[in-house]
Amino acid sequence: MNKELPPILIVDDEKNMRLSLETVMKDEGYKVQAVESAEEALEILKTESFFLVITDARLGGMSGYDFLKEMRQRKPDLPILMITAYATPKLAVEAIKSGAIDYLAKPFAPEELLHAVSRCAERHTLIAENQALKSANQPSFGLERIIGDSKGIDDVRKLIMTVAPTNATVLILGESGTGKELIAGAIHALSQRREESYTRINCAAIPDQLLESELFGHEKGAFTGAVRNKSGRMEEADGGTVFLDEIGDMSRPLQAKLLRFLEDGTFTRVGGNQELKVDVRLIAATNRDIVNAIRANQFREDLFHRLNVVQFTPPSLREREGDVLILANHFLKQFATGMNKPIKEFSPEAEKLLLAHHWPGNVRELRNAIERSVILETQESIQASSLPNFKVESRLGSADSSIPISSASLEEQLSEFEHELILKKLSEYDFNVDATAGALQMTPHSLHYRMHRLKIELEPS
Numbered sequence: 001m002n003k004e005l006p007p008i009l010i011v012d013d014e015k016n017m018r019l020s021l022e023t024v025m026k027d028e029g030y031k032v033q034a035v036e037s038a039e040e041a042l043e044i045l046k047t048e049s050f051f052l053v054i055t056d057a058r059l060g061g062m063s064g065y066d067f068l069k070e071m072r073q074r075k076p077d078l079p080i081l082m083i084t085a086y087a088t089p090k091l092a093v094e095a096i097k098s099g100a101i102d103y104l105a106k107p108f109a110p111e112e113l114l115h116a117v118s119r120c121a122e123r124h125t126l127i128a129e130n131q132a133l134k135s136a137n138q139p140s141f142g143l144e145r146i147i148g149d150s151k152g153i154d155d156v157r158k159l160i161m162t163v164a165p166t167n168a169t170v171l172i173l174g175e176s177g178t179g180k181e182l183i184a185g186a187i188h189a190l191s192q193r194r195e196e197s198y199t200r201i202n203c204a205a206i207p208d209q210l211l212e213s214e215l216f217g218h219e220k221g222a223f224t225g226a227v228r229n230k231s232g233r234m235e236e237a238d239g240g241t242v243f244l245d246e247i248g249d250m251s252r253p254l255q256a257k258l259l260r261f262l263e264d265g266t267f268t269r270v271g272g273n274q275e276l277k278v279d280v281r282l283i284a285a286t287n288r289d290i291v292n293a294i295r296a297n298q299f300r301e302d303l304f305h306r307l308n309v310v311q312f313t314p315p316s317l318r319e320r321e322g323d324v325l326i327l328a329n330h331f332l333k334q335f336a337t338g339m340n341k342p343i344k345e346f347s348p349e350a351e352k353l354l355l356a357h358h359w360p361g362n363v364r365e366l367r368n369a370i371e372r373s374v375i376l377e378t379q380e381s382i383q384a385s386s387l388p389n390f391k392v393e394s395r396l397g398s399a400d401s402s403i404p405i406s407s408a409s410l411e412e413q414l415s416e417f418e419h420e421l422i423l424k425k426l427s428e429y430d431f432n433v434d435a436t437a438g439a440l441q442m443t444p445h446s447l448h449y450r451m452h453r454l455k456i457e458l459e460p461s
Contacts, residue, residue, distance in 0.1 A: 028114060037061050083108070161190065173311065203249050218271050222271025418450070425440055
């Protein structure tokens with residue numbers, strides 16, 4: 001364990017004492033550096049790391065007590081062990097108040113010193129392990145995760161660097177799979193709140209009746225099952241950043257409460273009367289057409305304007321010229337390493353297939369396609385046969401809106417087109433007839449009539 005620890009810094013103006021302490025520590029396997037004054041110690045501590053400082057109380061120049069007070073300002077987390085030949089209860093109290101982790105009176109047994117040092121070593125190891133665990137549990141976010149050389153992605157990165165240091169509210173609009181969550185994470189990672197919590201909430205994944213409680217908490221007895229007071233995610237994220245994904249799926253009543261929260265950071269828990277206040281930066285995202293949602297009376301226009309302080313619109317993958325192969329090679333390296341496969345590249349045929357597809361699922365679809373190909377491939381380069389055939393995928397989100405030539409009558413072709421259009425809109429609005437009717441600028445009754453005529457049936461919910 002001692003080999004993994006940083007050194008101990010010994011500060012004592014008596015040469016024999018320094019040598020004695022060095023010998024005892026080195027015999028136990030600790031690395032040691034020794035200096036004769038507090039001034040020299042402060043200079044070394046500017047550039048070097050130690051897990052413990054052992055200092056005498058009386059030094060030539062700055063005293064050990066003044067050194068303690070200075071260290072409490074400069075490095076409050078670094079433990080300092082004080083030793084002295086003039087031990088009194090009053091001096092011991094002064095040492096602890098000044099920041100010493102322990103206090104030993106001369107003469108002391110080597111075992112007594114080693115026990116105190118061992119406790120500091122265990123403390124340092126535990127702190128390091130906790131930090132490692134915390135880092136492992138926290139996803140890594142940063143600009144380096146936004147891969148690509150296209151102008152659209154370069155513009156996104158530049159905007160992130162400009163906006164991140166501010167506290168501006170951010171709205172990210174874009175198709176599924178375009179990297180909205182990566183943008184939100186990078187904004188937090190480059191912000192002044194990066195040391196605080198980063199909370200992600202998918203508004204579409206939480207039932208509407210529970211989302212308010214999840215965001216703002218509830219009081220005991222507020223509803224069936226509320227057996228105790230519960231803090232919401234906003235309260236827990238005080239000082240940090242909250243990312244609300246799929247905010248377009250939030251109900252209008254909850255949108256009103258969020259609007260109030262955005263005004264001054266105040267809110268009340270469900271079932272409560274006490275007004276609470278937190279300091280949270282909000283980033284919101286949606287893949288829905290926000291203008292259509294506002295026109296269909298599904299999203300509050302005032303909330304849109306309040307969220308839309310800075311807007312990001314990440315480009316779809318088909319708009320990112322040259323990025324498909326860059327991303328494909330990035331994912332190939334990632335998956336080949338993870339699966340311990342010696343695959344280094346794509347065959348020319350595979351590259352042609354990747355470039356020919358229009359990627360309706362964007363980067364997420366590309367990532368899944370590369371993962372599949374690495375799993376299936378048995379050669380040292382990805383063959384076209386290991387990639388999906390994209391027959392189903394090509395029918396999704398196609399930009400080609402031309403009407404196919406058919407021998408059917410005009411009436412039949414119009415009915416087929418109407419059938420596909422209504423199905424697509426229903427899917428876009430999660431098969432909510434009222435919302436779909438609003439988007440199509442017709443009444444729900446008229447939409448029901450057309451669905452019946454076109455034999456479009458919805459499964460009972």
